Amino acid sequence: MADPSSYRPQPGQIPDSPGVYRFRDEHRRVIYVGKAKSLRQRLANYFQDVAGLHPRTATMVTTAASVEWTVVSTEVEALQLEYSWIKEYDPRFNVKYRDDKSYPSLAVTLGEEYPRVQVMRGPKKKGVRYFGPYAHAWAIRETVDLMLRVFPVRTCSAGVFKRSAQIGRPCLLGYIGKCSAPCVGRVTPEEHRELAEEFCDFMAGRTGAYLSRLEKEMHLAAEDMEYEKAARLRDDIGALRRAMEKNAVVLADATDADLIAVAEDELEAAVQIFHVRGGRVRGQRGWVTDKVEAVDTAGLVEHALQQLYGDEKGESVPKEVLVPALPEDTQAMAQWLAGRRGSQVSLRIPQRGDKKALMETVHRNAQQSLALHKTKRAADLTTRSRALEEIAEALDLDGAPLRIECFDISHLQGDDVVASMVVFEDGLARKSEYRRFQIKSFAGQDDVRSMHEVVSRRFRRYLQEKLRTGEWEAEEGEGPAPEDDGRPKRFAYPPQLVVVDGGQPQVAAAKRALEELGIDDVAVCGLAKRLEEVWLPGEDDPVVLPRTSEGLYLLQRVRDEAHRFAIQYQRSKRGKRLKSGPLDEVPGLGESRKQALVKHFGSVKKLRQATIEQICEVPGVGRKTAETVAAALAGAVPAGPAVNTATGEIIEDETSAPAGGGAPGDSRGTPSERGTQQ
DSSP: OOOGGGSOOOGGGSOSSOEEEEEEETTOOEEEEEEESOHHHHHHHHTSOGGGSOHHHHHHHHHEEEEEEEEOSSHHHHHHHHHHHHHHHOOTTSOOOEESSOOOEEEEOTTSSSOBEEEEOSSOOTTOEEEOOOSOHHHHHHHHHHHTTTSOOBOSOHHHHHHHHHHTOOOHHHHTTSSOOGGGTSSOHHHHHHHHHHHHHHHTTOOHHHHHHHHHHHHHHHHTTOHHHHHHHHHHHHHHHHHHHTSOBOOTTOOOEEEEEEEEOSSEEEEEEEEEETTEEEEEEEEEEEOOSOOOHHHHHHHHHHHHHTTOOGGGSOSEEEOSSOOTTHHHHHHHHHHHHTSOOEEEOOOSHHHHHHHHHHHHHHHHHHHHHHHHHHHHHHHHHHHHHHHHHHTTOSSOOSEEEEEEEEEETTEEEEEEEEEEETTEEOGGGOEEEEOOSOOSOOHHHHHHHHHHHHHHHHHHHHHHTTSSOOOTTOOOOOOOOOOOOTTOSOOSEEEEESSHHHHHHHHHHHHHTTOOSSEEEEEETTTTEEEOTTOSSOBOOOTTOHHHHHHHHHHHHHHHHHHHHHHHHHHHHHHOOGGGGSTTOOHHHHHHHHHHHSSHHHHHHSOHHHHHTSTTOOHHHHHHHHHHHHHSOOOOOEEOTTTOOEEOOTTSOOSTTOOTTOOOOOHHHHHHHO
């Protein structure tokens, strides 16, 4: 641990103006980002006596090795820069909310020529308008099913849409009146887009105008004795009202607001958000977080607002945001929200009436979410801690292996040899750290040699990161270490334990790779599948953990995950190789031009017989590319003749006499070439 006084700036060096500061650790990784109205006053708070600091703050300043800052003009700029840097650097000591589930949203793809209504999860995409999120996907589908009577917008996938357009016949929804069937030209693109925009307006809460218009049309139809039309409009009105009833009215004044509530204890916090549009609850979501920094309710609210609206613009930011506590700089936060929306945003604490009552409901949801999260995690956390302690005791480690990396080799009879590296931190899989390797130093099957290569490559990258920060002395001939930008690096963090899938030979290969690189502070073990024995380097007898051991279960999960990840990569690599054709070997030829060539000539066989001038006739293919294609295909060995699997006869090409009654000119190509035509 570093002494904060060792990197404390001189008081006169720190400006007394707004700005954003970053603490970095000894590896130059950014571990904390903060903002301040006065950098001088804020940073002075971190360099007090460590004993007087909050425990989490003390941990951060003793982990850090340097501090730097950037001056900005206003508090709003500081707020924006802080959000950008937290998102970019992912500092370990900043509060980061994570969704406690993947919430579905109702999405309208307005960026497409024919907008589509669908259920979407995950990060938001450009050109898509979202409503929600909702607690359940079935709730979205029920609402959409009711509204398609009035707004028959396309809901089909791109494949179904294209197929219907090709055959000139709409899908079932087009026949029953729940789709306007733009695929077969029943409506123009402009008319369909107008329907989609009306759908969005209704979902946004502007319901009164549509209901009034439909009621007038119904009465006019009845007066004109068009009773069938009037009955259809009556049913449409009923469908819209049933869709509206699914979202109960909670605020009588048709308010557009987001209500944010926080439930917290010393270690964790849960945030609940209700999205109210047109006085109705249109969506709900929840987040949980570990309180890795010393932060109060106001700070949690500020972080929640940044995460909730940092990537939003326009009407996605409501006119009113109701919170349980105001951020430290309320005016700057309100200005930042107004900049995201494009108009004024009210940020306040509800004091009375319906809004205060609804805030209490949101707070109860946050409390229940926190209690449920703790119930789920308590047993799991205890089990993981016991597993790590058992592994440390069995392998005689200095401490619990908080980061475990496992390596596995996969191949199919010596072909497509690949390796996987999976990472578990605190007993949980960290999939963003998983890595895949192709064996490059030799061909064929040799698991021991492959393991040595993969472990060497992984830890050579680790040493390169240490070299980058000056911790590792550069070898003669190497250039200066590049400047570190503080972003999380792929191989920057060393594990406390390396697990290999295998027995003594694989363990010895991994240990030898570490020794050759001069690394002696990383433990190595292997887990053999046959008897689930744990092998240590240089030991003739394995360590046998009890079958009921939590440590053994954790090692098995790590090993099985590495095996799954390696098999997945190996199958993917093999599949690509089997699907590849002669055109895949042509340098500089992309997928679009490959498809254009095959489509123009009908098959790779015919393309091989074409002249350079004929190849140049394909749109987008110049003479140089045509010469490259012709040379590559001339050098490729044609595959064997195709065989009729029903009769066993050879299928001749069009230059030969037909065999077995085949029609002249019936050229279907060889199996490998037919695969290229798809």
